[in-house]
Amino acid sequence: MFSPLIDDLIQALRSLPGVGPKSAQRMALQLLEHNTQGALSLAGALQRAVEGVKRCNSCRTLTEHDTCRICSSTKRQTRLVCVVESPPDVIAFEQSGVFSGRYFVLHGHLSPIDGVGPADLGLDILGQQLQAGEIDELVLATNSTIEGEATAHYIAEMGKAAQVKVSRLAQGVPMGGELEYLDGGTLAHALNSRTTV
Amino acid sequence: MFSPLIDDLIQALRSLPGVGPKSAQRMALQLLEHNTQGALSLAGALQRAVEGVKRCNSCRTLTEHDTCRICSSTKRQTRLVCVVESPPDVIAFEQSGVFSGRYFVLHGHLSPIDGVGPADLGLDILGQQLQAGEIDELVLATNSTIEGEATAHYIAEMGKAAQVKVSRLAQGVPMGGELEYLDGGTLAHALNSRTTV
Ligand SMILES: [Zn+2]
Ligand SMILES: [Zn+2]
Secondary structure (H helix, E strand, C coil): CCCHHHHHHHHHHCCCCCCCHHHHHHHHHHHHHHCHHHHHHHHHHHHHHHHHCEECCCCCCEECCCCCHHHHCCCCEEEEEEEECCHHHHHHHHHHCCCCEEEEECCCCCEHHHCECHHHHCHHHHHHHHHCCCCCEEEECCCCCHHHHHHHHHHHHHHHHCCCEEEECCCCCCCCCCHHHCCHHHHHHHHHCCCCC | CCCHHHHHHHHHHCCCCCCCHHHHHHHHHHHHHHCHHHHHHHHHHHHHHHHHCEECCCCCCEECCCCCHHHHCCCCEEEEEEEECCHHHHHHHHHHCCCCEEEEECCCCCEHHHCECHHHHCHHHHHHHHHCCCCCEEEECCCCCHHHHHHHHHHHHHHHHCCCEEEECCCCCCCCCCHHHCCHHHHHHHHHCCCCC
């Protein structure tokens, strides 16, 4: 439809999550028409981030430092470790402001069918931290999916073997959640785990 | 929230139209977690497009060539010129497949208050084409806004002075448009311009 360089740019913009052909076209034309400076800044930021960002050697979250801001903070309870599947989960906790420990990011969950085993999730690193006595409690915050539960179960066993306290996020009705739209499994669990008021 | 390189990337992604803080964050993490190759491709495509894309010297649409694909085509009626405000308007016509002439892209509309005059819209170039007798008919397809109408009026006078046929897109109820949601101005115009069936 356009000239090759514009078509290439539209195609490349589609690698962004949630960007379809229409939005990619709109983005490309808007940048080239009105914001070439923004386009160049974005190109530079992408390149620098891809080259510089790696995983924290303690918690595996994304950072350009050897040890991330949270792991190097003196204000965090470093012996309390929340295990999550992905960096956005870290953000969700940080934004809630309720967790004062540190994290361990799996970047996925156990999935034998896809060939994802413990080492792919960095569980050798977590194992070393457990063995070295660096952890008092593991809070398992993997997703409430079959894979997330299986992964939590595996890590719980690791924690117990190292005689460390292991907990799992409570399950139930989300705050503000309307029962009408809740799935049956959550509702059943919430009913079975009901608390006296 | 994140490390500086990731924060910079999130900020840079926000220069894309329609991308708010949440989506920018999701895009940055997704690229760094799962698609660094896509991120590098996008960086390259942005850079090459900004460096290579300019305006067609005949119609002012975006292209990396001196003369765009449409202006250089031997299959188009080059003496029939559709005047539009922006490159996406060209795409809308091309996708409809109903127009066989070529285009002239203003990249805006007359706006004395913003200091946008005829030369900023390339009307000196259009004037030269009119004077050189290269155009038989001007189809004015600027937007149906006050500025678009004023711009169309100005170009119509240019065309008439050069004794060239000038037309304007018909106005009325859009196909598939529900009257209920139509603005009063369009409805009034459609009523006044009603045709016998
Ligand atoms: Zn860390
Ligand atoms: Zn052209």
